[in-house]
Amino acid sequence: MPLIKRVRRSFPVVNAKNAGTVLSAFKSHIQPALINQDPLMMSYLLTPLRKALHDQPSALVLADMALYDILGKTAGLPLYKIIGGYRSCIKTSVTIGILPVDEMARRAKMLAEQGFQALKIKGGLDLDQDIEKILRIRGAIGDKIELRFDANQGYSVDESIKFVDATRPAEIELLEQPTPRGEIDLLCRLTDKVPIPVMADESLVTMRDVFRLAKHEVVDMVNVKLMKVGGLSEALQINAIARAAKLDVMVGCMDEAAYGIAAGLHLALARPNVAYADLDGHLDLMNDPTSGAVILKDGILYPTGKPGIGFEYP
Numbered sequence: 001m002p003l004i005k006r007v008r009r010s011f012p013v014v015n016a017k018n019a020g021t022v023l024s025a026f027k028s029h030i031q032p033a034l035i036n037q038d039p040l041m042m043s044y045l046l047t048p049l050r051k052a053l054h055d056q057p058s059a060l061v062l063a064d065m066a067l068y069d070i071l072g073k074t075a076g077l078p079l080y081k082i083i084g085g086y087r088s089c090i091k092t093s094v095t096i097g098i099l100p101v102d103e104m105a106r107r108a109k110m111l112a113e114q115g116f117q118a119l120k121i122k123g124g125l126d127l128d129q130d131i132e133k134i135l136r137i138r139g140a141i142g143d144k145i146e147l148r149f150d151a152n153q154g155y156s157v158d159e160s161i162k163f164v165d166a167t168r169p170a171e172i173e174l175l176e177q178p179t180p181r182g183e184i185d186l187l188c189r190l191t192d193k194v195p196i197p198v199m200a201d202e203s204l205v206t207m208r209d210v211f212r213l214a215k216h217e218v219v220d221m222v223n224v225k226l227m228k229v230g231g232l233s234e235a236l237q238i239n240a241i242a243r244a245a246k247l248d249v250m251v252g253c254m255d256e257a258a259y260g261i262a263a264g265l266h267l268a269l270a271r272p273n274v275a276y277a278d279l280d281g282h283l284d285l286m287n288d289p290t291s292g293a294v295i296l297k298d299g300i301l302y303p304t305g306k307p308g309i310g311f312e313y314p
Helices: 020-036 042-052 056-074 079-083 100-113 127-141 157-164 184-191 209-217 230-242 258-270
Strands: 094-096 118-122 146-150 172-176 199-200 221-225 247-254 275-279 294-297 300-303
Touching: 020 042, 020 056, 042 056, 042 079, 056 079, 056 230, 056 258, 079 258, 079 300, 100 118, 100 127, 100 184, 118 127, 127 146, 157 172, 157 184, 172 221, 184 199, 184 209, 209 230, 221 230, 230 247, 230 258, 247 258, 258 294, 258 300
Parallel strands: 094 118, 118 146, 146 172, 172 199, 199 221, 221 247, 247 275
Antiparallel strands: 294 300
16 A cells, blocks of 8 residues: 555644653663563553553553454454454544645545545635545545545534534534544534534543543443553553443554554454444654554454564564
């Protein structure tokens, strides 16, 4: 598949850490905690790390994914079969970042021709332009490709309603995080007023967040990203709360290597209430050292079938 490059605007960050802080956390916390320990004692090992790295979820993921990978390899099974085993593949959307309308329509058509069956469109900067881009994209790709829209916290409630009403001919499948992350009352007001599912993304980082969203029936769906919540252990518990509240789940991603995408894929394959996957962050990377950790064909993601997360470094 040709490299897909996309342009994204920097919105308020979900995870303020960078490669340097993650490496520092590994050296100061993760390595000392795991060396010479039994890797199958996962809860015992992760509990103190979770406290020490409570503000560094993408560092915690290092330990979490390594331990789950060892679990699968010890059992000789792909990880998704150990943690649930509900399906063997899943459709993923691919994201089109914020670009001029003509360019977005062109890219949407190109991706549809490459076999992708679902597109996620980024917006939130200009309501009228967002409406135009959605209608233009639908015209470019026909009516068989699913469209999802991520407003990146850029709208008010009234603007969100206007967007949904104006784009009804395009049959958008869901609306992701249209209002600011810290104002969940706005999400709640919106969810009651629009006919399509509203999904929380930036508003969900911890188990406490999903409990609050579920308790007050704020949204219809939640987006669970391993790099945001701290790994598979936390994601499985967040998913359990969502399932108990009858909330559908999308397993999403940041821009990350194929190995991270593979871990998210195993979560998506393991649980029945995971209705959507948005696992395309690796498509932006050149020279990914974990290329091959997942298999992508016609917009469908497959695990490699190898034990654990499914990848061995050369």
